[in-house]
Amino acid sequence: MIEIQELTKSFGSAGIRDVSFTCTPGTVTGFLGPNGAGKSTTMRLLCGLNAADAGSATIDGVPYRRLPQPGRRVGVMLDPTAMHAGRSGHETLSLSAAVLGVGNARVAEVLDLVGLDKGAAAKRVGIYSLGMRQRLALGMALLGDPGILVLDEPANGLDPQGIHWMRVLLRDYADRGGTVLLSSHLLHEVQAVADKLVIINLGRIVANGTPEELQGTRTTLVRSLDQALLAAALKAAEQPFTSASDGSLRVEATTEQVGRIAASSGSVLTELREQGEDLEELFLSLTANNAQEVAA
Amino acid sequence: MTAATVPARHATPMTLHPVRLARLVQIELRKATDTRAGRWLLLVVAAIAIATAAITAFAGKEKGHSLQNVLANTTSLSTLLLPVLGVLLVTSEWSQRTALTTFTLVPRRGRIVAAKTLAGALLAVLATIVCVLVAVAATAVTSHPDGPNPGTWHHAVAVVIGSLVVQVLYVLLGIGFGLLFLNTPFAIVVYFALPTAWSILTGSVKALDSVGKWANPSTAWEHLTDESVGGTLWLKAAVAAAIWVVVPLVAGTVRVLRRPIG
Numbered sequence: 001m002i003e004i005q006e007l008t009k010s011f012g013s014a015g016i017r018d019v020s021f022t023c024t025p026g027t028v029t030g031f032l033g034p035n036g037a038g039k040s041t042t043m044r045l046l047c048g049l050n051a052a053d054a055g056s057a058t059i060d061g062v063p064y065r066r067l068p069q070p071g072r073r074v075g076v077m078l079d080p081t082a083m084h085a086g087r088s089g090h091e092t093l094s095l096s097a098a099v100l101g102v103g104n105a106r107v108a109e110v111l112d113l114v115g116l117d118k119g120a121a122a123k124r125v126g127i128y129s130l131g132m133r134q135r136l137a138l139g140m141a142l143l144g145d146p147g148i149l150v151l152d153e154p155a156n157g158l159d160p161q162g163i164h165w166m167r168v169l170l171r172d173y174a175d176r177g178g179t180v181l182l183s184s185h186l187l188h189e190v191q192a193v194a195d196k197l198v199i200i201n202l203g204r205i206v207a208n209g210t211p212e213e214l215q216g217t218r219t220t221l222v223r224s225l226d227q228a229l230l231a232a233a234l235k236a237a238e239q240p241f242t243s244a245s246d247g248s249l250r251v252e253a254t255t256e257q258v259g260r261i262a263a264s265s266g267s268v269l270t271e272l273r274e275q276g277e278d279l280e281e282l283f284l285s286l287t288a289n290n291a292q293e294v295a296a
Numbered sequence: 297m298t299a300a301t302v303p304a305r306h307a308t309p310m311t312l313h314p315v316r317l318a319r320l321v322q323i324e325l326r327k328a329t330d331t332r333a334g335r336w337l338l339l340v341v342a343a344i345a346i347a348t349a350a351i352t353a354f355a356g357k358e359k360g361h362s363l364q365n366v367l368a369n370t371t372s373l374s375t376l377l378l379p380v381l382g383v384l385l386v387t388s389e390w391s392q393r394t395a396l397t398t399f400t401l402v403p404r405r406g407r408i409v410a411a412k413t414l415a416g417a418l419l420a421v422l423a424t425i426v427c428v429l430v431a432v433a434a435t436a437v438t439s440h441p442d443g444p445n446p447g448t449w450h451h452a453v454a455v456v457i458g459s460l461v462v463q464v465l466y467v468l469l470g471i472g473f474g475l476l477f478l479n480t481p482f483a484i485v486v487y488f489a490l491p492t493a494w495s496i497l498t499g500s501v502k503a504l505d506s507v508g509k510w511a512n513p514s515t516a517w518e519h520l521t522d523e524s525v526g527g528t529l530w531l532k533a534a535v536a537a538a539i540w541v542v543v544p545l546v547a548g549t550v551r552v553l554r555r556p557i558g
Contacts, residue, residue, distance in 0.1 A: 050556035082393035086331035
């Protein structure tokens with residue numbers, strides 16, 4: 001369980017303000033926002049790498065810095081490029097394993113889990129691709145067999161197969177009772193795996209909820225051979241609707257209700273589907289002022 | 297890669313204890329030796345010790361040999377390199393950006409600082425042991441065939457202890473500068489330039505002359521390897537150690553404890 005309450009940290013005019021959200025066991029929380037919105041700042045404050053001006057961040061009720069062996073409770077991946085170029089992947093993991101008090105067998109297990117074979121693990125991290133570093137960094141987070149994962153932009157640098165692989169791994173981890181907090185600046189990277197989305201912009205939380213909740217009121221999109229006939233029937237049934245520019249009608253009712261009205265009026269439907277607010281559009285509209293801010 | 301499943305253990309015991317300091321020291325020593333750069337630096341320290349001992353013993357005037365002067369030469373070059381080793385023990389975490397992992401796994405930063413300090417001191421002890429063994433061997437091999445020169449082994453224990461103290465002080469000085477600047481080239485340049493600048497300044501201003509001698513580590517500590525270190529010399533050495541070792545270590549530790557990481 002991760003609990004962040006009114007976390008505030010200012011860096012001049014930037015920083016984060018009153019950031020609050022919770023990540024519960026068994027769920028994946030997608031932490032979304034444009035670059036520079038405050039995702040990494042929040043995660044670094046959570047992991048005790050920086051001190052907050054106000055507010056609190058706890059892991060199972062305890063501030064990170066007070067955890068006796070944090071790596072056994074929280075697996076953290078903040079920057080996969082922050083590794084010693086002169087050490088091999090295997091040595092990098094072995095050093096962390098020594099701190100965590102887990103054996104070399106666990107190192108081999110984790111290398112296998114993240115898909116780094118013996119040859120790759122023996123090479124120096126300096127020649128790794130970003131994707132390989134990403135895998136090694138994820139391995140580092142998993143090394144202590146923690147119940148919580150905090151991952152900053154884990155999909156960065158992974159190819160489509162790699163992204164799919166990570167999605168499956170994280171879904172599986174959460175389904176087994178793990179808590180996952182992962183950040184991204186791309187909605188589609190987290191949409192498929194996240195149970196909950198927390199959207200941050202300019203250091204403030206602008207949306208927080210399940211994808212369904214964020215999509216808000218659902219409307220029905222309907223198209224028929226004779227739209228005038230259908231419109232008259234909807235009017236008669238006192239069902240509010242709007243006509244879209246593409247000729248379809250959007251009705252504030254369920255597909256079933258609209259279907260019944262159409263049937264009773266004898267309308268021939270060519271399209272009938274539920275439509276929520278597009279998450280992509282929502283994400284873009286919530287974070288739109290960021291671009292203006294940068295331009296200004 | 298196909299079976300991308302995380303074993304559902306998560307059975308982490310609630311009674312976890314912080315990592316013991318001894319283990320952190322062990323890990324820091326491993327970090328100092330598990331990269332090519334780290335290994336080469338240690339090998340160079342050892343190689344230079346051997347070379348200077350051999351040169352002093354064989355090329356110097358035969359009559360003048362004593363453990364004291366062979367050891368003084370043997371350690372003189374390693375006292376140049378040990379501060380660099382101390383600086384690197386700290387600053388490599390920032391230049392290679394591994395501080396992020398280090399302090400994420402051990403958020404009580406003071407423990408890492410303590411472990412690095414102890415690891416550095418141990419490496420200085422090790423370097424001294426190498427220097428002493430090499431110097432003893434070189435002195436023994438080249439001592440006069442009719443029996444050793446009466447002065448050869450004079451005050452051997454005092455000389456060895458003095459060398460040990462100086463070597464440890466130099467590595468701690470490096471660690472202090474490393475903590476203070478967290479930047480390899482800057483810390484090294486400041487370490488090499490500051491005492492020189494200090495002696496130029498104090499040498500040119502008469503009133504500062506005696507202060508300069510007290511506060512310059514190389515002049516204050518060089519007598520620690522003399523046969524008879526008197527009270528004033530120890531005091532001088534202690535003052536220089538306070539200025540060049542204790543102050544940077546304390547200020548640098550405070551900086552690392554407060555500074556954002558990564």
